[in-house]
Amino acid sequence: MLKLDKDEKIILDVRKHWFVILTDAIMMFVVALLPAIIFLVAVKYLPRLQTVNIGNDLIYLFSFFYSIWLLGIWTAFFVRWTDYYLDVWYITSTRIVAINQKGMFRREIIDLRYEKIQDTTVELNGVIPTLLNFGTIHVQTAGDGREIILRRARNPEEAKKIILLQHAISLERNNLSTTSV
C-alpha cells in the first residue's frame, strides 16, 4: 500500500494500456479452446479414433477435464491481470512512485523526487501504439544516471506533461526556499 506524505496528493496514476491485457486475453482464449478443437478434429479425421466409444459417458469425461483446464486458464489469466494492474506509476505532487510487479512474489518500488529528474522521454513505436495512444515513458535521474521505464503505458504524453510541470513547480519551490534563507 502506498503511503503518502503530509500534503502529498496523487495527481495521476499511469498504468499499462488495456491493449496489453486484451492481447493476453485473446491468447488465453485461443489456448482455452484448443482442447475442444483438437478433440473434435481428432474424432472427425483420425480413423483409429472412430473406434472410440463416444457415448454420453466419454463426453462427460471430456467435459470434466475441460472444466479443469478452463479453471487453470482462468486462474492464469487473473495472475496475468494482477501483474498488469499492479504495474503502475503514481505521479504525486512531490514525487513519482514507480511500482513494478514482477510475477506474484517480486515487487519493485522506486521513489523518485522531481528535483532529481533530468530528462523525461516518450516513445510511441508502431501503428497500434500510435492509434491507441500508448508507449514507453523513460524518466532519467541526474547524478547516478538511473532510469525508470514504464512500457506500453496509456496516454504517455499526458504523463510526461504532468511530470515536467511538477518538475518545474518543484524547482521553483526549491529556488524560493533557497532565496528566502
Add this chain to the structure above:
Amino acid sequence: MQPNLLNNNVSPILEALTRPEVLRGILIFFVFVFFIMSVILVFHWHRYGMKARAIVTAEIIFFIGALVFILAAAFSIFLF
C-alpha cells in the same frame, strides 16, 4: 457404468481415469491448487490494490467464473 474408451488394449492410465473416485481425487487436488492461488491473488489485491473499484470487480468475476468451472467439473463426475 465404465465407458469403453477403446474397443481393445485400453491403457491402464486411461482406465484409471475413468473411475469416478480417481476423478474426484483429481478435482480435489485442482480445487486445492486453485484455493492456494486464490489466497495469493486476494492477498495482492487487498494489500496493493489501493481499494480500487477494478479490484473489487475483478474479485467478483474471478470467483464467479471459477465457481462455474468447479461446478461444471463436479457435475460432469456426477453424470459420468
